[in-house]
Amino acid sequence: MKKIVAFLLTLLLLIPACILPVCAAPTADELGGFLQNGMTKNTATTKDGIVYKLKDDGTAAVCGAKEGLTELVIPSVVDGYKVSEVTTHAQRFSGSGTVEKLTISEGVECLSNFFSCFYNATEINLPSTIKEIRNMSFLSNMVYYKDKNNWEDGCLYMGTNLVSVNADAPEVLEIREDTTCIANFLYIPLTASVKEIILPINDVYGLRNLIPYLSLERVTVPAEFKEIPAGLFSQCEKLTDVTIEEGITKIGDRAFFECDSLSEIKLPSTVHTIGVRAFGMCNSFTEFKIPDTVKKIEKQAFAGCENLMVVGIPASVTEIGEEAIGFGGHYYSEKSDHGLGYYETKNFTVCAPNGSKGMEYAYNNEFNYFESWSDYIKDLNGVDFDNPRDFDTFVFGDADLDGKLSIKDATYIQKVSAHFFELEYKVQHFVSTVNLDFDINVKDATLIQKHLANYETGYPIGQTFTWAELFDML
Secondary structure (H helix, E strand, O other): OHHHHHHHHHHHHHHHHHOOOOOOOOOHHHHHHHHHOOOOOOOEEOOOOOEEEEOOOOOEEEEEOOOOOOEEEEOOEEOOEEEEEEEOEOOEOEOOOOOOEEEEOOOOOEEEOOHHHHOOOOEEEOOOOOOEEEOOOOHHHOHHHHOHHHEEOOEEEEOOEEEEEOOOOOOEEEOOOOOOEEOOOOOOOOOOOOOEEEOOOOOOEOHHHHOOOOOOOEEEEOHHHOEEOOOOOOOOOOOOEEEEOOOOOEEOOOOOOOOOOOOOOOOOOOOOEEOOOOOOOOOOOOEEEOOOOOOEEOOOOOOOOOOOOEEEOOOOOOEEOOOOOOEEEEEEOOOOOOOEEEEEOOOOEEEOOOOOHHHHHHHHOOOEEEOOHHHHHHHHHOOOOOOOOOOOEEEOOOOOOOOOOOHHHHHHHHHHHOOOOOOOOHHHHHHHOOOOOOOOOHHHHHHHHHHHOOOOOOOOOOOEEEHHHHHHHO
């Protein structure tokens, strides 16, 4: 019996030493006022009256301040804990109604559902460290929002954070270069006429929140992006003109998904990966030539493009995902994880070098197959490029014989000049010597580039001639 009593006494003595405080507990006086304002007991209060709660990651979320302040500074550290978030708690941020100047210190990364609490603030200073701004409800009720002096070309900034765009936004909307974060659920009003966005070249959190998917028509993706983020232009139904600068290495998952008006896009020579559904459901595509730097085409990259009939797959491609190319339309399928499968386009054509992954893909899916794009064009038009008929027509400068003049023709000639490969057909010798000296070299490529840049060259580059006319001219 004595041993049991001794054990219990020892246990009682050890219990207090095993209990460690998680954070400083508020005094009764400190806590009383906040409980009356809807705060709960799982909060702590600093000596300066800042109310906070601990998050699962060990950082603090500030959710209140003492009453009566006209100027409030949210610190970066409270009671030794890093402040990562400023948020409401029990549906309101106590002590906020009288605040006229709000400053949130550097280091805070998230703002959540608290703007409506500071409706009287005339000055708001947010840090550049913010990565997410959630729930912008009642933003329009704020004095800061209503002050026209705080707006720049239809954009409302708080520090380097873009929190709103209004109907005054111009047709070409240029986002400030120092922008670091764009608020969630930011939308461009239907009454705005934004057709083009000039994107900043620095990293911007929440960039997808900016895109006006109902009105955007033109955009340039700067090289500094390195990759086009997942879903960035998804469902931009009016997007027709996209420039992707050299330096972009990946087209992200669903980057251009359901861009119904997009009929063509030139991928730069730096792209090596086309992501999952990157161009899925782009129904205006009829043909697509993948550049010879691409190594990976992920699953369903072009699936659902109902009018896409031919894709050129270069020898550089070593990986092609399931249903990546050549599957149009959609139907319910029990075998599909998401319940949405794709049916095969029976008359789909793949152009790919002999022995390549593209050729294997074509045969595995029973698609039409051609060894080269020019072979496909030859078959399509019934033109024999080695023995053309007098009435067959050709575009002067169309070195790759795809039926149109583009920068790809200049590149083709440069590669021929560098002995990467030889011209394949007789006609190519005639259409490629655009300076009429029958010596195909970099001078011809330069003339094509100048013509495309609207410089006068003095040569009929881009004009269509019959074979008889072309032969006589040369």
